Amino acid sequence: xxxxxxLRLLGSIGAxxxxxxxxxxxxxxxxxNPARLILGPLATQHAVNSLSQQIGLGRPIYVxxxxxxxxxxxxxxxxxxxxxxxxxxxxxxxxxATIELALFSFVLAMLSxxxxxxxxxxxxxxxxxxxxxxxxxxxxxxxxFFLALLLLIFFFKTFHLLPGPEGRLGVQAIPPPExxxxxxxxxxxxxxxxxxxxxxxxxxxxSLALGISxxxxxxxxxxxxxLEVSREPFITVARGKGLRRWTAFRRHALPNAFLPTLxxxxxxxxxFLAGSxxxxxxxxxxxxxxxxxxxxxKQDYAIVQTFILLSAxxxxxxxxxxxxxxxxxxxxxxxxxxxxx
Amino acid sequence: xGSGSLAIGAEDVAVLRPPEDGGGPAGAGVxxxxxxxxxxxxxxxxxxxxxxxxxxxxxxxxFGPIVWDRNPDAQNLLGSLESPSLAHPLGTDQLGRDVLAxxxxxxxxxxxxxxxxxxxxxxxxxxxxxxxxxxxGASDGVVMRLMDAILAFPPLILAMAVTVGLGVGLDTAAxxxxxxxxxxxxxxxxxxxxxxxxxxxxxxxxxxxxxxxRIIARHVVPHMLPVLFIQMAAAFGYAVLALAALSFVGxxxxxxxxxxxxxxxEGSTYSLTGQWWISICPGVALLITVTAVSMLSDxxxxxxxxxxxxARL
Numbered sequence: 001x002x003x004x005x006x007l008r009l010l011g012s013i014g015a016x017x018x019x020x021x022x023x024x025x026x027x028x029x030x031x032x033n034p035a036r037l038i039l040g041p042l043a044t045q046h047a048v049n050s051l052s053q054q055i056g057l058g059r060p061i062y063v064x065x066x067x068x069x070x071x072x073x074x075x076x077x078x079x080x081x082x083x084x085x086x087x088x089x090x091x092x093x094x095x096x097a098t099i100e101l102a103l104f105s106f107v108l109a110m111l112s113x114x115x116x117x118x119x120x121x122x123x124x125x126x127x128x129x130x131x132x133x134x135x136x137x138x139x140x141x142x143x144x145f146f147l148a149l150l151l152l153i154f155f156f157k158t159f160h161l162l163p164g165p166e167g168r169l170g171v172q173a174i175p176p177p178e179x180x181x182x183x184x185x186x187x188x189x190x191x192x193x194x195x196x197x198x199x200x201x202x203x204x205x206x207s208l209a210l211g212i213s214x215x216x217x218x219x220x221x222x223x224x225x226x227l228e229v230s231r232e233p234f235i236t237v238a239r240g241k242g243l244r245r246w247t248a249f250r251r252h253a254l255p256n257a258f259l260p261t262l263x264x265x266x267x268x269x270x271x272f273l274a275g276s277x278x279x280x281x282x283x284x285x286x287x288x289x290x291x292x293x294x295x296x297x298k299q300d301y302a303i304v305q306t307f308i309l310l311s312a313x314x315x316x317x318x319x320x321x322x323x324x325x326x327x328x329x330x331x332x333x334x335x336x337x338x339x340x341x
Numbered sequence: 342x343g344s345g346s347l348a349i350g351a352e353d354v355a356v357l358r359p360p361e362d363g364g365g366p367a368g369a370g371v372x373x374x375x376x377x378x379x380x381x382x383x384x385x386x387x388x389x390x391x392x393x394x395x396x397x398x399x400x401x402x403x404f405g406p407i408v409w410d411r412n413p414d415a416q417n418l419l420g421s422l423e424s425p426s427l428a429h430p431l432g433t434d435q436l437g438r439d440v441l442a443x444x445x446x447x448x449x450x451x452x453x454x455x456x457x458x459x460x461x462x463x464x465x466x467x468x469x470x471x472x473x474x475x476x477x478g479a480s481d482g483v484v485m486r487l488m489d490a491i492l493a494f495p496p497l498i499l500a501m502a503v504t505v506g507l508g509v510g511l512d513t514a515a516x517x518x519x520x521x522x523x524x525x526x527x528x529x530x531x532x533x534x535x536x537x538x539x540x541x542x543x544x545x546x547x548x549x550x551x552x553x554x555r556i557i558a559r560h561v562v563p564h565m566l567p568v569l570f571i572q573m574a575a576a577f578g579y580a581v582l583a584l585a586a587l588s589f590v591g592x593x594x595x596x597x598x599x600x601x602x603x604x605x606x607e608g609s610t611y612s613l614t615g616q617w618w619i620s621i622c623p624g625v626a627l628l629i630t631v632t633a634v635s636m637l638s639d640x641x642x643x644x645x646x647x648x649x650x651x652a653r654l
Binding site: 019029153297301315 | 493494499501503505578585586589590592605613617624631639
């Protein structure tokens with residue numbers, strides 16, 4: 001077990017190193033002086049010179065690379081030229097909004113995916129199965145940013161059921177006292193039920209849009225797994241021992257069908273990271289995604305560069321955790337001969 | 342769906358089958374074979390529906406701009422934001438441009454660029470996978486570590502990074518999306534090459550004195566093609582979606598290019614004031630295309646790989 005963990009850890013460190021080299025190469029491909037690009041067109045020559053010095057332009061390339069990654073891992077992410085703040089402060093400030101949205105979206109996607117996959121496989125009716133599969137195809141083909149618009153047109157513009165693109169709370173609402181930064185949790189902690197509902201209302205549409213591709217992926221995966229597991233001999237045994245069909249399904253098929261969805265963890269995170277850039281802006285959601293969207297438009301490279309590296313590190317980390325969890329839960333993975341077969 | 346139709350289905354995707362050695366019975370049988378192929382495609386609904394939808398989309402891309410002969414960039418500020426009518430079946434946008442003409446032009450752009458991206462990614466990734474799987478050694482290690490570095494990024498975010506790094510535009514967005522897709526092919530085809538290499542007929546060819554180059558070209562490559570094509574079909578759908586997403590954030594196609602993603606952005610502010618058609622029309626075109634492609638690629642995988650052993654996207 002220790003060997004598996006060690007190898008996997010080494011692999012992850014290698015992947016992060018490779019990713020930083022790749023990001024470094026890509027960012028240095030930029031035409032023009034990187035210092036000028038980071039500081040923006042309005043910076044003085046003096047500022048450009050001092051930043052050039054600081055990031056080691058003109059020094060050997062490996063020195064530049066070393067500065068690049070040591071700055072990144074020490075949290076010196078530079079300044080946003082359009083905002084004047086440190087990139088770190090901006091990202092930390094905006095992170096809770098994105099985290100809350102992503103968590104909500106994930107829970108929504110997961111619960112509905114489980115429900116639909118169960119519906120498709122348990123009912124034995126081809127028509128339900130077909131509808132669920134069709135929905136997952138359409139969900140897969142729907143770009144999140146397009147779904148965001150559709151949802152706003154239907155639920156906000158036409159039927160006035162849910163709030164429009166006004167961010168996390170209504171215009172006049174006062175945010176709950178900050179504890180975690182997640183408005184729903186903070187509102188509950190402060191006992192402000194009204195604010196809680198308002199935050200939830202504002203979360204629904206963005207999280208639907210953000211979760212659509214992960215949702216359709218999860219539905220397909222869970223459905224396929226459930227079908228496969230429900231044909232396994234141990235289900236027959238469980239039924240033969242007198243368990244009712246639903247009990248056998250719930251106690252034996254579902255947990256086993258869940259296991260492979262763990263591996264989708266990295267994929268879901270990737271969708272959320274990229275998706276937040278795509279959809280937060282549509283809802284005026286004050287998260288990291290809209291920060292990056294604006295930074296792209298303003299060519300604020302310090303922010304974009306940090307976001308790209310951060311996503312890679314998070315992505316590798318989540319994939320590592322998923323793999324290790326999998327090895328803990330499923331002993332077959334631990335035996336190398338089976339794992340490679 | 343019985344096993345009989347499954348076999349016919351696989352036969353029917355004739356392009357995906359390895360070319361036969363020595364030509365085979367050519368000429369006379371071609372028309373008959375094409376007709377039979379068409380019949381079997383139509384008999385398989387899961388294959389026929391997405392194929393017909395895609396064929397219609399391609400026809401729309403080719404003939405749309407010819408039949409609906411309007412300049413997609415011609416502005417007419419007096420006739421801006423008009424709702425759909427006979428003169429403008431899909432209405433006009435904020436600058437009075439005809440939305441139908443723009444969606445049709447956008448179909449050309451999306452399908453063409455996504456095809457180029459898919460071919461580029463497939464060629465580069467396929468070659469890398471083939472070389473890593475057949476030659477192996479140190480080059481295998483180095484190249485596959487590079488692939489790991491690419492896979493360390495969420496795909497769309499790396500594509501964004503490349504576009505930011507190379508300068509914004511549809512061409513650099515295409516480079517970014519191709520780069521992201523390279524490791525998918527490389528990994529898949531590497532393991533496929535390794536698998537094929539260990540099969541008995543390769544050993545037989547080797548025993549008969551075939552050179553390594555000949556074995557790779559005549560025996561390994563043809564057997565890798567089905568996997569390559571399945572992956573390309575899936576990657577095509579991803580390419581359409583990713584290019585639109587990059588254009589949506591302003592990294593891909595620039596104003597006034599009628600790219601679907603860019604059109605959705607341009608129209609998004611008007612969606613909530615009642616002029617829904619500017620964004621919805623290109624969005625629906627995008628949705629139809631990507632959904633049809635993913636259904637098609639899934640069906641192809643089922644037909645060509647009944648055991649479901651190849652990696653899924």
